[in-house]
Amino acid sequence: MASMNEILTIGNSGLLASKSLLQMAGFNIANANTPGYARRSAQLQAQAVLGMGVSVQGPHAVRNELMSRHLNTTYGDKAFHEGQLSGLNLIQEAFNDLDGVGLGNALNTFEDALAGVAGNPAGNAERQAVINAGIALTHSFAATRQQLHQGVQSSSAQADAMATDVSSMAQQVAALNARIRALTDNGKDIGGLVDQRAALVSEISAQMRVQTVHQTDGSILLYAGGGRPLVSAEGAARVSVNHLGPGGNYLSEVVFTKDNGQGEQLKAIGDVGGRLGGILAANNDVIAPTLTNLDSLAEEFVNAFNAQHSAGFTFNGAAGGNFFDITDPANPAASMQVTTAVRQDPLLVAASDNPAEVPGNNGNALLLEDIIRDTPFMPNGQTGFAFYSDLMIEVATSKQAATVGLEIETATVSQLETMLESEVGVSVDEELIRMTKANQSFEAASQVIRNADQMSETVLTLLG
Amino acid sequence: MRISDKMITSFVTAKNTAGKTSLFEAIGRATSGQAINEPADNPAGAIRVTEYDRLITKLDRYQANLDNVDHGLRLADEALVKMVDIVGEAKAIAVQMNNDTMTQVDWDAAAQAVGGFFDQALSLSNQRLQDGRYLFGGVDEDTPPYDAAGNYQGSLVNRDVEIASGVEIRATTTGAEGFGDAGQIFGVMSQFIADLQAGNAAGIQNAVGDLNDALDFGIVNLARIGARGQYLDEVAFTNDELQLHFSVEKARFEEVDLVQEYTNVSAAETTLNSIVELSSRLLQTSLLSFLR
Numbered sequence: 001m002a003s004m005n006e007i008l009t010i011g012n013s014g015l016l017a018s019k020s021l022l023q024m025a026g027f028n029i030a031n032a033n034t035p036g037y038a039r040r041s042a043q044l045q046a047q048a049v050l051g052m053g054v055s056v057q058g059p060h061a062v063r064n065e066l067m068s069r070h071l072n073t074t075y076g077d078k079a080f081h082e083g084q085l086s087g088l089n090l091i092q093e094a095f096n097d098l099d100g101v102g103l104g105n106a107l108n109t110f111e112d113a114l115a116g117v118a119g120n121p122a123g124n125a126e127r128q129a130v131i132n133a134g135i136a137l138t139h140s141f142a143a144t145r146q147q148l149h150q151g152v153q154s155s156s157a158q159a160d161a162m163a164t165d166v167s168s169m170a171q172q173v174a175a176l177n178a179r180i181r182a183l184t185d186n187g188k189d190i191g192g193l194v195d196q197r198a199a200l201v202s203e204i205s206a207q208m209r210v211q212t213v214h215q216t217d218g219s220i221l222l223y224a225g226g227g228r229p230l231v232s233a234e235g236a237a238r239v240s241v242n243h244l245g246p247g248g249n250y251l252s253e254v255v256f257t258k259d260n261g262q263g264e265q266l267k268a269i270g271d272v273g274g275r276l277g278g279i280l281a282a283n284n285d286v287i288a289p290t291l292t293n294l295d296s297l298a299e300e301f302v303n304a305f306n307a308q309h310s311a312g313f314t315f316n317g318a319a320g321g322n323f324f325d326i327t328d329p330a331n332p333a334a335s336m337q338v339t340t341a342v343r344q345d346p347l348l349v350a351a352s353d354n355p356a357e358v359p360g361n362n363g364n365a366l367l368l369e370d371i372i373r374d375t376p377f378m379p380n381g382q383t384g385f386a387f388y389s390d391l392m393i394e395v396a397t398s399k400q401a402a403t404v405g406l407e408i409e410t411a412t413v414s415q416l417e418t419m420l421e422s423e424v425g426v427s428v429d430e431e432l433i434r435m436t437k438a439n440q441s442f443e444a445a446s447q448v449i450r451n452a453d454q455m456s457e458t459v460l461t462l463l464g
Numbered sequence: 465m466r467i468s469d470k471m472i473t474s475f476v477t478a479k480n481t482a483g484k485t486s487l488f489e490a491i492g493r494a495t496s497g498q499a500i501n502e503p504a505d506n507p508a509g510a511i512r513v514t515e516y517d518r519l520i521t522k523l524d525r526y527q528a529n530l531d532n533v534d535h536g537l538r539l540a541d542e543a544l545v546k547m548v549d550i551v552g553e554a555k556a557i558a559v560q561m562n563n564d565t566m567t568q569v570d571w572d573a574a575a576q577a578v579g580g581f582f583d584q585a586l587s588l589s590n591q592r593l594q595d596g597r598y599l600f601g602g603v604d605e606d607t608p609p610y611d612a613a614g615n616y617q618g619s620l621v622n623r624d625v626e627i628a629s630g631v632e633i634r635a636t637t638t639g640a641e642g643f644g645d646a647g648q649i650f651g652v653m654s655q656f657i658a659d660l661q662a663g664n665a666a667g668i669q670n671a672v673g674d675l676n677d678a679l680d681f682g683i684v685n686l687a688r689i690g691a692r693g694q695y696l697d698e699v700a701f702t703n704d705e706l707q708l709h710f711s712v713e714k715a716r717f718e719e720v721d722l723v724q725e726y727t728n729v730s731a732a733e734t735t736l737n738s739i740v741e742l743s744s745r746l747l748q749t750s751l752l753s754f755l756r
Contacts, residue, residue, distance in 0.1 A: 032469050039468075062704040096502050097514045108518050112525055118623045119635070122597055122605045178682075359635055360603030360623050389511060396503035396510060403504065414478055420473055425468025428623075429751040 004459075006050075007452040013053030014445025017044055020056045021438035025431040032426040035284030036199030038063050039426045040191070061191045062424045067360040068198065071416045072205035076274040078409035079206040083278020084402035087155045091287055092399055094147035095392040105389060106140035111372045117351050118365035122315070124317045134323065134338045141298050148291040152250045155283040156243045159252060161234075162207050162276040163239040169204050170236035172224065173197055174259075177219035177231065184218040196220075208239070208254075209273025218333065226269025228256040229350065235259035241280070246330065250288035251278050278402075286398045291389050297391075298333035301384050302326055304377035305422075313362030320350020321366070324429035478741040483736035490732045494725040500718055509717040516714035522629075523707045529625045529699070533635045534696050538635050541598055541689050543588045547642075547649065548590075548682040550581045554653060555675035561660065561668050568663050577661035582608055589643055589650075602638040609639045614650025616640070626698050630659045633692065641685060647680045 010434040024040050046363070055375035097104035116126040136359030165286040176197040183190045197220065210230060222231040230237050238257040244250065254268035254276070265441035271277050302324040312320040323342055339454055342348045353363030371377065373385045382390070493499065503510035506525045519591075561574050591599045600607035601618030609618030616639040624632040643649045652674040659667030 010558060090501055098498075098500060098502065098510060104514055105517075108514075108521060112521050115522075115525045115626075117533055119525070120597075120733075121623070123595055125595075159565070296631075356620050357603045357619060358604040360597075360601075360619070361621070362623050362625070392503060393507050393511065396507035399504035400507060412476075417474065421468045421471045422466045422473070425466070425470045427466060427468045432465070432751045 004456050005453055006205065007455075008449060011294055011445050011448035011452060012052035013047070013055065014448060015442060017054045017056050018438045018442035018445060020059075021455075022435055022442070024059050025434040025438065027427055028278045028426045029431045031174035032428055032431075034195075035424070036202060036309050037194050038191075038195060038198075050462045059191070059421075062192070063137050063418060064423050066417065067212075067420045067423070068202075071413070072202050072212075073209065074409060074413050074416055075206045076203060076209040076277075078283070078406065079275035079411050080273055081406035083158075083280075083401045084282045085278075085399065085406060086158065087151060087282025087287060088395065088399040088402060089278050090151040090461070091148055091395060092292065094144045094151075097394045101140075102145045102392075103140045104385075104392065106133075106137045107365055107372055107388065112367055114365055116363040117349060118319070118453040121351035121362045121365055122359040125317070127351070130349050131338060131343060131346055131449035136322070138338060141294070141333040141336055145291065145294055145298075146333070148287060148294060149334075151287045151392040152276060152283060152291060155245045155279050155287060156241070156252060159276055159279050159283075161239040162279070163254070166204055166207050166224075166230075166239045166276065167236065168201050169207075170230050170239070173200050173204070173220070173231045174236040180218040181279070184400060190218060196441055205274065207274045208276050208357045222392055224268070225254055225256060225266075227304055228266045229258070232259075239451050249292050251284050253282065256276055282398070282402075286395060290395060293387070293391055295332045297378070297387055298336050299329075300379070301324065301371075302332065302336055304371055304375060306382075308364065308367050308371055311352050311353070312368070313339065313355045313361075315347035315359045316436040317352070317355035317358040319355075320348070323349075376432060472746055476747060479739045480736075480743060481725045482522045483732070486740075487729070487736050489731040490725065490728040492724065494517050494729050497719055497722065498587050499720045505715070513714055515716045516710045520707060520714070523703050526627050526629075526703055529531065529657040530627045530696055530700050530703070533604070533625065533627065533633055533637070534693065536593060536599060537592060537635065537689055537693050537696070538595060540642065541593050541622065541686065541693070543599065544642060544682055546691065547585055547588055548679060548686065551649060551653075551679045551682055552583050553680055554578050554581050554656065558656060558668060558671040562665075562672055571660040571663055571668070573656050578653060578657050578660065582650065584612070585643075585649060585653065586612070586614060587616075589639060598638045600637055602636050605636070608736050610650065616643075616656060627696070629702055631699060633695070633699075637689075641688075644678065644681050648681065652678050664720065710729055 015413050020042060021044075024042055025110055028039050037062040039061035040060050042056050042060070044055050047053055047055055059255075069188070079082075084302070094102070094103075110133040113126070113130040117123070117130050120126050125191045176193055180190050180193050180197070183193070187290075201210065201212060201220070201222065204224075208224050208230075211223045213223070215221065220231070221229070221235075221435070222235070224230040224239075230239070236259055240257065242255055243252050254272050256268065258264040259425050271281060307322055309323040310321045311334050314320055321341065324336050325339050326332045326336050349365075350411050351365035351368075352358045352361035353367070354361050372386065373383055376383050378384065378387045380387075401458040492501075500509050501504045502515060557574050557578060561571055587602055589610045593599055598604040598607070598609050598618070601607065603621050603623050604619035607617070609616060611617055618639050620638055620640060622636045624633045625635040627633050645688060653670065655667065656671040656675065659666075659671060702741075
């Protein structure tokens, strides 16, 4: 038979359990909108001995590590496409011939001006038109290169900023690891710190793909850039981006500097993923190659055009010289220009292929007109225009692929977030019901104590 | 399925953003009229549009060449018509002077008249186009093709220009084509004048035949020029057809179907309104309101 004390203990355990449930519901409601927060739940358990009442197991954070990891990876994939797009948006306009001002239009206009001279080689207006179109073409090459170069610079600046962010967050993860290790050793609750660390890992994952390895002491190790340690037992590595400049074809590479006091550096292997990976992919796969290819196109075009122009004859039957100059061989697209002599004298346009038939012979003008589209002067055997079209298509399809990729990953993230939220998120309605339930339990438990008290008084009165 | 509060706000935010994006894009297309605003919208389509632009520009260039050639042919035609008239007049004088009743006084007067015709013919043969180029000098377009004596000093080479894809036509005319080899017409007229001045009855008699040959030559050349002009008209017609075709094809890729796009705008607007209406219901329904 239960003693009065046992009944009071049972009532007390009910009160404490209800209080814990109410506290937990309040905690969940307060953190309903906290990023990375996993709702807390507790289990009520009947004590083995009848007289001990109820005990509360928990609180436990409701987590789904597998889905969280999957979601972090997807965040990284989504951010990768966002990074790609931010880089590609910078240079798309450089290859937009649809608005009538791109390099393709300038090439077409130049070709048309040459066709004009082929139609009327003795015409001064037609010769002047070729010079004007040639000047416009050089400006278009320079402007396109400038936009690409700005794309490289902007990508570099963004990549640097992101690398700094990742380094800072990795240090925070390392610091949290240390605190979690210490608290775990002391058997204290680490739920809040784990939430903070999970939110940081999620943020890092958006910037750079990371693999997480959980340790038995509660800490985690992070690896990035093809297995390079980002957060290790030693601490956090510093992430930086090396920009190789013109000598390295404007490519960039991620470097991890170990926090071991020796400054040991490891280059990332392959694509680092995340937004940083996306920006570097846009730069290394599209912007930088396009920049070097544009220089190559400018150089080969000038060489081919000058060779043909030199083979022709001017209005007065003199041998044609160079039509274009490249003043800085390291930057052909930026420094090509129509020669001063030709700019000053339209009669120097070498339209004729026979000095005895000037000025009406158009043999060389027809050959010059064919250079852009019909002469395979590029080292890979392509014509100039085909080469240019490929650059334009590469930029356009890369952007299109990044846009489609972003749409897919956004949808995937949304689905995964929904699935994870459904499991770990806070429902205020649900918590309100829990609170109501806890409130009722509290009142019932207090009633048990009141009744036990009353019974005790009755017994004491009988005895008294 | 558990529905957390964050799921509700994320859902409402995502749907609202998607609805607004659809409406924004539909309005953007409807107001610009362009289906492709940048190459990434449709890379293959963008290449086609720029290629059609180039083909249309090329056709414009063909048309300019056609107009240029046509202008030269018309002037050459007019010049040769006048030349045929002049040669006809000279021949009439030759027939008239080829008569025993004519005296040296008549022949001198006739020589003077034929001399006038010679000058008119010389002026015609050194005629220029609007831009100053000589009409009958072949590719030598910047010097007078005939000297004062009627000797040809122009080029015997012509220039071909493209007037359609792969179709070329002669854009210049040499003196030989206009007035015979080595200035045949001027030679005949000069000889006739000399015979008149010298009172060479046999020479005057020969002049009738020579001038008749020159007249035939001029008429044949006129027919040739007419045939070239007709050919130009046929090519121009084909080019016009192609220009229309390319413009239609370009528009097919580049331009939106406005009726369809207005429908899309209405649909997107209706969807967004529904999202806003229904989202507000979802947000407002809370146990908190009930418990209050």
